[in-house]
Amino acid sequence: MSDTSFVRTEMLAEQDPPPTSVGVIGWLRANLFPNWWNAVLTVLCLAAIWYVLSGLLGWTLRSVWTAGSLSECREVMIATWGSTHGHACWGVINDRWLQLLFGFYPPELYYRPILALLLLIAALAPVLFADKVSPRFLYVTAAYPFLMPWLMWGGSIWTPVGVAAGFAVAYLVGRAPRGAVPGLVLGILSAIVWWMAWFGFPVQAEVLAAGLGEGLAAISPDTAPFWLETVESRKFGGFMLSVMIGVVAIGCSLPLGILLALGRQSNMLIVKAICVGFIEFIRGVPLITLLFVASTLLNIFLPPGTNFDIILRVMIMVTLFAAAYMAEVIRGGLAGLPTGQYEGADSLGLNYWQAQRLIIMPQALKISIPGIVSTFIGIFKDTTLVSIIALLDPLGLSNSIRADTDWNGIYWELFAFIALLFFIACFGMSRYSMYLERKLKTEND
């Protein structure tokens, strides 16, 4: 009889798996104690985690929450535990948390940054959760870049309105001629002319008077409607400043990065050379150097007497820095697309910008989400570097808090609080990117 011949006469019934391979016991066995060596490692790891956590939690929780100074903190610690070792003094946070959040922003005007933050959430919601939030919120998104500076710095509403109107003029003029290039050039020129007319001449009051009735012109700026008390840039600080710089850099670097990435792939030699040169130069220079350029060198080049706000300068530099990295991340996404996608779009008669917007970018950006969000997180944390040029971000503030005799010598509590603030923001971004990746996953990949 041959061994290769076999016929089953009776089919086997289904049986339960052995109890040691399912349930809690099965899980413990598979993950923690598969053999004696792994069991030893598990116990050692648990002991190490316990050691670290017991020290950390003890320090965090057995702590002093109300104290006006470090010495007061120490007195309470001695009275309660008999030692100052291993106890946190959260009194400093209790005492200075508003300052860590807002810097030296006038306390009676705190409602303005808070309102700006709430509006930021309303402006981001339709962008981040397009499927859940009404598209009507996009009006908030469109208005936000003009509203935010007005709320934060104050002044006349006619400043942001004038800036916004410049964009509207550019759009309307840019639509008029046929062809993209003349439209772009004309649009930009008309906007510049508009802004020069609006801000360059001291006739705003008269323009207003003509537009809104003569009564308005008689009112002094301080009492004019929609006038907010101005707040100088040097009073800005704290986490608020980090968020402001971070949001602007994140919001502007993505579109700029897309354009740079496309420019780098372009057939047009000069466009390509400019983009490559820009990207490589910015990536080859430390951010701190760029910040020093923003804070000191720029003044040398600008005409004397121009007052170009330091925070605005820093925002521009951080944005350019982030854009260069963004461009490379997006280029990676573009490289990941098969040429068939370009050919498919071309063969249907879509022009370059339509193909980019409808076919190429949605896919390239989707591939690049992890890299894009990493860049966002990196740039948000890099905003703490502005303390080098004497802007009072949270780290800069921690120095000035220590300069106060009350809190001289306190480090860990301040850094822990600042770390917590940054962690919440960065962890949020990280989670959002994972949510987005899941949402965009079509079933073919």
Added chain:
Amino acid sequence: MAESIHDTVVEREIDRRKMRVSDEVAVQITGMNKWFGMFHVLRDIDLTVHKGERIVICGPSGSGKSTLIRCINRLEEHQTGQIIVEGTELTSDLKNIDKIRSEVGMCFQHFNLFPHLTILENCTLAPIWVRKIPKREAEETAMHFLEKVKIPEQAEKYPGQLSGGQQQRVAIARSLCMRPRIMLFDEPTSALDPEMIKEVLDTMIELAEEGMTMLCVTHEMGFARQVANRVIFMDDGQIVEQNEPEEFFNNPKSDRTKLFLSQILGH
């Protein structure tokens, strides 16, 4: 390039009533040359395609047949000579190129569907953005053509959820939604499993029966025999022989053609 060769027998009766060739010229290529770098890939191509013609282009790998039809909608740029499509000459003028592309449909070996869009969105995208047709109307047209290629029930799915044959039929429907006057097929069945080739060929035959002008690069000799009114054989970037299918297969003139046919039909 691996090119599997199939000779799928087309079993159905073919309706030749509408498959008449008119005198009007759809594509006129004269003295066209193309180089890839230093490599002379297309040499002195002269080809006139009349409205309603079904032309099958065959030839060995690297003979330039794909490049030839890709020149017709300028996915490849030719260097010398003249290509006139539906009365418009292909030059570097972007407007002309986009106009010609919107009137010339193309199906690729690897379908090139857009994976981030549903089947319906794949079909309505170009009509909405290029032809500026209202969305609802574009969707109606898309459903009409999806029914024609017999997969209306897949409209809400994504390309990755469909089989290769279904994807290629969607690609055909997507091209048809632009109401093209000419259809180019670049090895539409070469990437398909044998059992899916027939469904794609059936769709192409129906298209031929409706009088569509078609240029197909394919190794489906059964299709060529039954549907084509002209078979072109290319080798080394040149048109070596062209004839009616009956004559081409039964009585090839050139040695190269004989060799090629013996290789693909010899087993």
